[in-house]
Amino acid sequence: MITATATKKETKNYLNAESGLKSWLLTQDHKRIAILYLIAVTAFFIVGGLMAVLIRLELATPAGDLLDSNTYNKVFTMHGVVMIFFFLIPSIPAILGNFLLPLMIGAKDLAFPRINLLSWYVYMLGGCFGVFVLITGGVDTGWTFYTPFSTTYSNGYVVMTAMAAFINGFSSILTGLNFIVTVHRMRAPGLTWFRLPLFVWAHYATSVIMILGTPVIAVTLFLLMLERGLHIGFFDPAYGGDPVLFQHLFWFYSHPAVYIMILPSMGVISEVVSTFCSKKPFGYTFIAFSSVAIAVFGFLVWGHHLYVSSQSAYAGMVFSILSYIVAIPSAIKIFNWAATMFKGSVRLETPMLYALGFMGLFTVGGLTGLFLAAMGLDVHLTDTYFVVAHFHYVMVGGAIMGYMAGIHFWWPKMTGRMYPEVWSKVAAGLTFIGFNLTFFPQFILGYMGMPRRYHVYPPEFQVFNVLSSAGASILGLGYLIPGIYLIWSLKYGKLAGPNPWGATGLEWQTASPPPTENFEITPVVTTEAYEYTPQILAMIDSSPTQTTKEVTHVG
């Protein structure tokens, strides 16, 4: 019933409803807050990316010629802190989740719009602390802040950095709290739990981790700050404490945090794969519950980070088995996506290319995770480049690929404009090639025994390091190009209709960009999720490029 034509340009939407800086900084509209997050998170991605550039430049040669060891320590620490706390954790939930959750469930906004805005300010406050550390001289503990190095010996701004992560954690808690209440209480009439898009299930599971895990890292960092700043000791043996307790408390959050980063990405992939195969996802219930299972089991595996600490071998065995178990729900997702594609007419649009990249790279990342979950093998691989390669396959190959898929998929919805098709496909290809070239050699390096976090290395490792640095430059290009054409598309991109992809979710039944109130009439849901009606399928057939046609869509 909603017709998209060029005249849409004049209608009111969330972008042009109000203007002026104040209307953005004081907005309570979840869509505008998502845009605020998009800008801030992208800025931090650039900062973290520049740190990565320095790391790869330094490692192009065996000698420490670009950075001295102290600077190198600070650079990789800031890379980790910025990328994890300020990019990966907020990226999909705070941008896409914020934008889409109310749209997908047919609500006017999240349950607590003011808390939503507050979460952005809390994030920015944490960010200010991070930037302060960056400018004034950095910190050299690694993003893991292991004691007693961090509390006693480090020369950097440990308290400030911990404060940045501590504050940022509250932003994540507020987002999770908002999502949980929203999913429970704001669903449109008829939208039962098992009619929810899988993206919503994934975000619900993520939110549970956010509200249960984040406070534990908060209190751990609080104790760390007390020990470092006031010498009220908890972990340093000099005060009678045990540093391994810090590791336990740290990983109790920080392992589930990995699922905060990957689960939303998986939610994106479920939407993208279903849309571009025009098929109901195979095993909807299994995918939905596997998100919940990942969230639950994710809390029980943290000890696999401690195999070489003083953790008992029996505890290690239990953690090892539990870590294998968490692979099952992850594999269920991969198999179900593959089964969804099976005998489907797969359209290789850009989001789908990223989704395919995700499936391949996450599988490699996940399987190498099993190597590391095996206690014996882990003793050999701990703190080597194998670990670095593994988690980059999950975090970059998984989470960021999913993020890019999501940004491309919903860009027309967020901005009302299409991005250039050819360039976006080139970028997706470059990202995939560059990524593999960067990180696959690191598996080999790690297996050969190159330790992580050193700025000098024996000359025999140079070949693989040069490959990796070369790959990183391609990868960098793969991120730079979308940055350029997405901004370009804001002005020059073709106008997108409400449903350019022939997708089924409620968010595609309102205008692009949506009006401030999201829907002119509160939608009533009468069908299961992912019902590809003949009208939608006909729309896809009549509009193979999905970009320019004026489409009439029955909602």
Add this chain to the structure above:
Amino acid sequence: MANEPAVALHEAGHTGAHAHPGYGEVRHHFESYAQQKDASTIGMWVFLLTELMFFGGMFMAYFVYRQWYPDAFASASLKTNLWLGAFNTTVLICSSLTMAMAVHSASTGKRLLLVGFLIATLVLGSAFLGVKAYEYHDKWVHHEIPGEHYECEGCVDAGHTSLFFALYFGMTGLHASHMIIGAFILLVLIWQSYKGKFSAKWYTPIELFGLYWHFVDIVWIFLFPLLYLIDRSGKGGIH
């Protein structure tokens, strides 16, 4: 709620919040007052779950170290002031009672009684904080604050006793900071109640603050035995 007026807000183009007589405001993105109240209540419970995990990290540290160094914890815990702790526990339980009475007064629409009970809660909460401050000062005088000047006279396994005091200050400090935040919120609520913002039909903020206050109270109900009581039986008796 049978007597609830129809406050569904379906009209297209509706942007602002609507005030409904006696109901406070139903914000624009909610369909009804009931939905809004439900959302706020669930939100508070989820927040308390978060708080539980926040304190949980420290309780975990306490259990681990107590398990490892029982003697150090026992002798250090004897240095706490049992009578002040017990007094404070009583004060806090009483404040929970007055808070519950405040919620009840709000639900029956008794404005002045509501204000009175909120003030009573604030007074009791402040009394708790005052006693706590006195205890902290006492620890300071006796060099029982972990750090460079820490000493533990007559303690067994003295090397590990500072862990007890670190946890004592960490846990009671975090608890006290929740009380302080609560006291400031109470000030606002007292003012709003006095101005007649709440009614028998709408008093969600009072009810939700009640949940928070009881939660903070319950944390203390666990802290008191763990820090003051548990090691006194048979080892040092009651001083």
